[in-house]
Amino acid sequence: MKKTDVIIIGAGPVGLFAVHQLGIKGLKSVVIDNLDKAGGQCIELYPDKPIYDIPAVPECTGEELTKKLLQQIKPFNTEFFLNERVEEVKQDKENWIVKTNNKNELSAPNIVIAGGVGSFEPRKLAVKEAEKFEEKFLFYAVKDKEKFKNKNISIFGGGDSALDWALELSKFSKIHLIHRRDEFRGAPHTLSEIKKLEKEGKIILKTPCQLDSIEGNDKINSITVKFDDGKTEQIKTDIVLSFFGLIMKLGPIAEWGLNMNKKTIEVNAENFETNKKGIFAVGDICSYPGKLKLILSGFHEVALASVACFKRARPNEKYRFEFTTSSKTIQNRLGKK
Amino acid sequence: MPKITYKDKDGNSKTIEVEKGLTVMEGAIQNDIPGIDADCGGSMACSTCHVYVEEKWFDKLPKAEDAEVDMIDMAYDPKKNSRLSCQLIVTNELDGLIVTTPEKQS
Numbered sequence: 174m175k176k177t178d179v180i181i182i183g184a185g186p187v188g189l190f191a192v193h194q195l196g197i198k199g200l201k202s203v204v205i206d207n208l209d210k211a212g213g214q215c216i217e218l219y220p221d222k223p224i225y226d227i228p229a230v231p232e233c234t235g236e237e238l239t240k241k242l243l244q245q246i247k248p249f250n251t252e253f254f255l256n257e258r259v260e261e262v263k264q265d266k267e268n269w270i271v272k273t274n275n276k277n278e279l280s281a282p283n284i285v286i287a288g289g290v291g292s293f294e295p296r297k298l299a300v301k302e303a304e305k306f307e308e309k310f311l312f313y314a315v316k317d318k319e320k321f322k323n324k325n326i327s328i329f330g331g332g333d334s335a336l337d338w339a340l341e342l343s344k345f346s347k348i349h350l351i352h353r354r355d356e357f358r359g360a361p362h363t364l365s366e367i368k369k370l371e372k373e374g375k376i377i378l379k380t381p382c383q384l385d386s387i388e389g390n391d392k393i394n395s396i397t398v399k400f401d402d403g404k405t406e407q408i409k410t411d412i413v414l415s416f417f418g419l420i421m422k423l424g425p426i427a428e429w430g431l432n433m434n435k436k437t438i439e440v441n442a443e444n445f446e447t448n449k450k451g452i453f454a455v456g457d458i459c460s461y462p463g464k465l466k467l468i469l470s471g472f473h474e475v476a477l478a479s480v481a482c483f484k485r486a487r488p489n490e491k492y493r494f495e496f497t498t499s500s501k502t503i504q505n506r507l508g509k510k
Numbered sequence: 511m512p513k514i515t516y517k518d519k520d521g522n523s524k525t526i527e528v529e530k531g532l533t534v535m536e537g538a539i540q541n542d543i544p545g546i547d548a549d550c551g552g553s554m555a556c557s558t559c560h561v562y563v564e565e566k567w568f569d570k571l572p573k574a575e576d577a578e579v580d581m582i583d584m585a586y587d588p589k590k591n592s593r594l595s596c597q598l599i600v601t602n603e604l605d606g607l608i609v610t611t612p613e614k615q616s
Contacts, residue, residue: 219555332580332584352578401590417583418584421556
């Protein structure tokens with residue numbers, strides 16, 4: 174089991190800045206996130222959208238902000254556990270033990286939950302028979318495209334992922350691309366490629382329609398789609414791929430015995446500690462009187478929480494408030510000479 | 511203040527007064543109307559504030575911009591009268607608006 178000072182759950186902007194605030198105080202932290210990269214909503218929901226309310230940064234995109242934060246915390250060589258979701262949190266005397274879905278176990282006196290609205294997961298198809306085929310004949314992501322050779326593949330979605338995989342997989346499989354409206358959203362080049370392959374008969378477009386049912390027992394035999402005018406059509410299908418983006422699910426956090434208020438965790442606004450000693454919540458996931466869901470508020474919250482983390486991680490040391498401009502200790506930790 | 515009616519799929523409905531300038535989503539969140547999640551807080555990034563707008567009202571609304579329609583693609587069970595309630599700003603003209611929440615948001 175890995176021991177550290179602070180386990181940070183969530184690699185969004187607030188989780189990343191937590192690494193910084195803890196790091197300059199000499200605390201070691203690790204970061205766990207269910208996405209395959211750092212950045213949270215900034216990178217997943219609005220990488221290209223400009224943000225205008227980061228102090229002293231008149232304008233930057235979600236992706237730029239993430240890059241800058243990663244650069245800012247580079248001196249601390251923090252370990253990231255990506256593609257992992259925290260499943261279980263339990264107490265062991267003064268420490269907390271965290272277990273992930275990847276069977277990693279970590280121990281620390283402090284947990285900082287910077288979980289936003291929860292972990293990102295693929296948005297699933299609504300028909301109830303979808304579940305029994307999932308991960309066998311129905312997928313929300315393509316991991317190994319070898320599996321998709323010489324098949325009848327029905328792809329759902331109208332955005333980049335659906336279009337890109339339709340193009341890629343049409344090289345060796347028969348593709349139906351199904352979308353609820355006639356218009357697709359993708360790069361102009363991608364759209365013209367799709368048109369070309371449609372003419373060649375390699376991709377068959379079905380619009381405007383949606384999935385009505387999936388037929389088959391041990392495997393998928395066909396799917397039925399329903400058009401806007403009420404007509405239905407059965408399409409011979411071996412594999413279904415669905416690309417409707419990601420949603421945020423609070424997940425197991427609700428079961429850790431924390432005082433919750435709707436989907437947020439109640440904290441005191443002095444140090445952002447929850448009702449459990451040593452578990453802190455910061456950023457969009459915490460609630461207290463006057464809470465604003467702003468990135469800048471999250472930065473303030475981790476600064477204060479990091480002081481409380483220090484006191485628990487170093488009970489025999491006195492906490493000294495220091496400025497980065499004048500503290501030689503902090504400058505050393507940041508690798509500045 | 512304009513009155514907005516929120517119905518659920520079973521026909522239960524609640525009518526509340528929503529201050530002009532707020533969005534239909536904010537009206538729901540501030541008044542604990544179930545069925546609207548608004549995970550992203552109104553930045554048109556998640557589609558969990560998806561509603562169906564009663565037909566006679568649908569055409570009276572300002573048209574959805576492309577980004578909203580793209581997000582509705584991602585919503586649970588989108589229909590022709592689907593909108594994101596975070597993009598519907600309450601005005602006097604919308605007094606009496608009726609929206610129905612989908613079976614679920616995700």
